[in-house]
Amino acid sequence: MSDTQRQTLDSIEALRCRDDILQAMYWMRGEGFGEDVDARGLMGFLALDADLLAEQLEILVEDGQLAEADGRYVLTDLGAREGGRRFHDEVADLQKTAHGECGPDCPYCKGIRGDGCAHCAMVA
Template identity: 45%
Template sequence: MTVEPKTDALRRLYWREEILQVMFWIQGEGFGDEVSPELLSRFLGVEADRGLLYLDRLVDDKYLTRSDRLYALSPMGREEGGRIFANEFAELTQPNHGECGPTCWCHQSPDEAESCQADRAAAAKGHDHT
């Protein structure tokens, strides 16, 4: 569990990132565009009650919109939430060491995949078969 920062400025930044990231994920998973504080609380974890105090601040800062008791990402909030989410999971979404990138020919056919795998195995042993 991450410890909440001590200063108000850092706490505000911390909860902005946590809330926008979770709301971006909720929307991306198809759970809805508008969320209640209760739903957010479930995804934010045990510290959520403190974080939920920042929802109206995020509305004031134009990251969220509010309709009755439901909150939604504004266009600016969606962009920022996407950036935060991408940064948080960048290490998991990049190719592993020695793996090909998304534009490699090996993604086009089984023959290319076999050839690419052989080339990578040879390179890992310190020599090239080309």
């Protein structure tokens, strides 16, 4: 692997790490685990190298997506928007309903096989 390829992979890994941090913090806040977290707390949810995590936390602070105080990090408004968007993008396909999951009174699915249901085709 060339140095250029290695740098590209390192850049992609760093970007992925920042995405994971924002998504995890957004999820943790939504699930009631608290507004702020330290690096050790994040490592309980993310399989990341400690040095890479520390480096990317600092970049997120510099970019204005996180605020840091006494080694604890909190999402800024920008970070919450970005973390929320990325989290929702990641789980969007998991939240779609399948044919018949709409409920027994769904006017679109009632009495129609799944492969012929226009409603299910729209949400798939």
